[in-house]
Amino acid sequence: MENEPSAKIAHPFNSKEFRAALGRFATGVTIITAQNQGQTHGMTANAFVSVSLDPPLVLVSLDNRSYMHRIFPGATRFGISVLKEDQEQLSNHFAGRSVDGLHIRFTSREDIPVLEGALAYFVVEVIDIHPAGDHTLYIGQVEYFEARDEKPLLFYAGKYHQLPGREPKTFPHPENEFSLFSIGSFDPPVK
Ligand SMILES: Cc1cc2nc3c(=O)[nH]c(=O)nc-3n(C[C@H](O)[C@H](O)[C@H](O)COP(=O)(O)O)c2cc1C
Numbered sequence: 001m002e003n004e005p006s007a008k009i010a011h012p013f014n015s016k017e018f019r020a021a022l023g024r025f026a027t028g029v030t031i032i033t034a035q036n037q038g039q040t041h042g043m044t045a046n047a048f049v050s051v052s053l054d055p056p057l058v059l060v061s062l063d064n065r066s067y068m069h070r071i072f073p074g075a076t077r078f079g080i081s082v083l084k085e086d087q088e089q090l091s092n093h094f095a096g097r098s099v100d101g102l103h104i105r106f107t108s109r110e111d112i113p114v115l116e117g118a119l120a121y122f123v124v125e126v127i128d129i130h131p132a133g134d135h136t137l138y139i140g141q142v143e144y145f146e147a148r149d150e151k152p153l154l155f156y157a158g159k160y161h162q163l164p165g166r167e168p169k170t171f172p173h174p175e176n177e178f179s180l181f182s183i184g185s186f187d188p189p190v191k
Pocket residue numbers: 029042043044045046047048061062063064065066067068069091092094095096155
């Protein structure tokens with residue numbers, strides 16, 4: 001017999017249960033980086049979505065209370081660093097839980113700061129902004145991307161996880177997988 005669901009009906013609406021249900025969607029973890037008045041700011045985000053192949057578009061959803069959201073009107077371009085499995089402390093740091101002794105190194109792609117040693121980078125230009133409840137959706141057109149074959153940091157049910165086994169060898173031409181850059185005619189602007 002299957003396990004009983006913890007909540008069958010969201011009525012009356014319970015935001016704690018809603019968050020717990022959303023947490024059943026396993027994701028990777030990214031750090032969004034932008035520059036504002038000469039300062040680099042980073043923020044942990046797992047609400048990162050591939051949107052379109054042609055043109056190449058991605059989306060991030062930022063809490064309206066976040067500092068990142070407040071500086072975004074002044075940042076027309078931003079960076080997305082997809083974290084590797086050993087970068088959990090960076091995720092905590094950029095989620096506001098400072099980690100003692102953590103050494104943070106930024107590098108630059110197309111004049112945008114990204115985190116050194118990440119699994120993948122995207123540099124995007126903001127082309128659309130949609131207010132959505134207590135968050136705002138930022139749609140970015142990809143100007144540059146880069147990826148390497150290592151294992152990702154995963155986030156599921158409020159906890160970090162790691163992929164079992166060896167790292168998947170899929171990049172740059174995953175032939176048997178549905179991934180953003182494996183289908184369609186999109187010729188990405190890799191430099
Ligand atoms: C794994 C993880 C994923 C997160 N994803 C998001 C997200 O997608 N959007 C968001 O607004 N906040 C997200 N947060 C929370 C922000 O990282 C956190 O509120 C951060 O302190 C905001 O930083 P800022 O106010 O300095 O910009 C996430 C936190 C964690 C730990």
